[in-house]
Amino acid sequence: MTPHTPAQSESLLYWDDFREGEVRVFGSVVVKQEDIVRFAAEFDPQFFHLDEAAARQTMFGGLIASGWHTAAMTMRMMCDGYLRRSTSLGSPGVEQLKWLLPVRPGDTLQVRLTVLEARPLQSKPGVGLVKSRHEVLNQHGQVVMEMQAYGMFGMRPASA
Amino acid sequence: MTPHTPAQSESLLYWDDFREGEVRVFGSVVVKQEDIVRFAAEFDPQFFHLDEAAARQTMFGGLIASGWHTAAMTMRMMCDGYLRRSTSLGSPGVEQLKWLLPVRPGDTLQVRLTVLEARPLQSKPGVGLVKSRHEVLNQHGQVVMEMQAYGMFGMRPASA
Numbered sequence: 001m002t003p004h005t006p007a008q009s010e011s012l013l014y015w016d017d018f019r020e021g022e023v024r025v026f027g028s029v030v031v032k033q034e035d036i037v038r039f040a041a042e043f044d045p046q047f048f049h050l051d052e053a054a055a056r057q058t059m060f061g062g063l064i065a066s067g068w069h070t071a072a073m074t075m076r077m078m079c080d081g082y083l084r085r086s087t088s089l090g091s092p093g094v095e096q097l098k099w100l101l102p103v104r105p106g107d108t109l110q111v112r113l114t115v116l117e118a119r120p121l122q123s124k125p126g127v128g129l130v131k132s133r134h135e136v137l138n139q140h141g142q143v144v145m146e147m148q149a150y151g152m153f154g155m156r157p158a159s160a
Numbered sequence: 161m162t163p164h165t166p167a168q169s170e171s172l173l174y175w176d177d178f179r180e181g182e183v184r185v186f187g188s189v190v191v192k193q194e195d196i197v198r199f200a201a202e203f204d205p206q207f208f209h210l211d212e213a214a215a216r217q218t219m220f221g222g223l224i225a226s227g228w229h230t231a232a233m234t235m236r237m238m239c240d241g242y243l244r245r246s247t248s249l250g251s252p253g254v255e256q257l258k259w260l261l262p263v264r265p266g267d268t269l270q271v272r273l274t275v276l277e278a279r280p281l282q283s284k285p286g287v288g289l290v291k292s293r294h295e296v297l298n299q300h301g302q303v304v305m306e307m308q309a310y311g312m313f314g315m316r317p318a319s320a
Contacts, residue, residue, distance in 0.1 A: 042236070043233070043235050043236045045244065046239060046248060072204070073203070075203050076202070076203045090227070092260075093259050095257075099250075099251060099253055
């Protein structure tokens with residue numbers, strides 16, 4: 001993988017390209033039961049993420065994905081949707097990560113991103129901060145997860 | 161895995177057992193380069209999580225773990241540290257998830273939990289909410305990640 005080299009048909013996204021109020025919808029991931037269980041076995045071995053029969057007895061009514069698995073799948077959609085063709089320099093953090101509805105085997109997820117704020121980063125010349133709302137939608141259009149995340153992006157050089 | 165059945169030597173943690181101001185330190189996970197790359201390849205394929213040589217050219221100065229990988233490793237320490245021997249009913253979300261310092265291959269992480277608030281959940285009788293600060297420390301005692309997380313826990317029944 002070559003850093004910051006987008007596919008020929010796409011242009012590289014700089015900090016300058018994020019506009020406040022802009023909305024992007026992207027991604028499509030089908031949540032498989034085996035992936036829910038595999039993630040949970042490694043990172044979140046609570047029984048309602050591992051055991052369908054036991055989960056049915058809980059208030060969740062069946063197996064649900066770890067919230068961290070949903071967050072990780074969201075990150076993958078963000079990478080494929082725009083980060084990998086951007087000057088992304090990572091993230092200092094996230095505000096208000098909310099798991100609003102269960103994510104279940106067979107669900108299909110996508111991301112709706114709204115740019116909330118874009119400002120230069122005082123401490124790092126040539127780098128800007130983008131604050132975005134990320135809503136994760138299931139196939140019924142329900143918001144299953146929501147977060148406000150910060151991302152750092154390189155600014156467009158004068159030559160670009 | 162049987163739900164809510166702690167090892168014989170340990171007692172089951174109910175909502176009632178979380179006291180405001182209480183501090184628990186637990187966990188020990190060694191971050192392996194192969195695990196950083198494996199997680200990133202699946203969920204966060206940005207080059208500074210995948211390619212040591214390319215990462216060395218960035219402001220990070222070398223390969224760093226995906227922040228979501230650090231969060232997932234933290235969740236595993238939380239599960240092993242107390243959640244799996246508790247009446248945990250999942251989490252509605254997290255506030256202020258901050259990635260403060262890079263997590264690198266060879267780092268050893270642990271968690272320092274401080275209970276900030278414990279209150280009954282109005283909408284679910286018999287269930288209480290616990291708000292905790294989770295600081296993730298590396299082997300130098302530096303806080304690499306911090307979050308305030310909410311957890312739902314079943315209350316101790318009158319018979320217990």
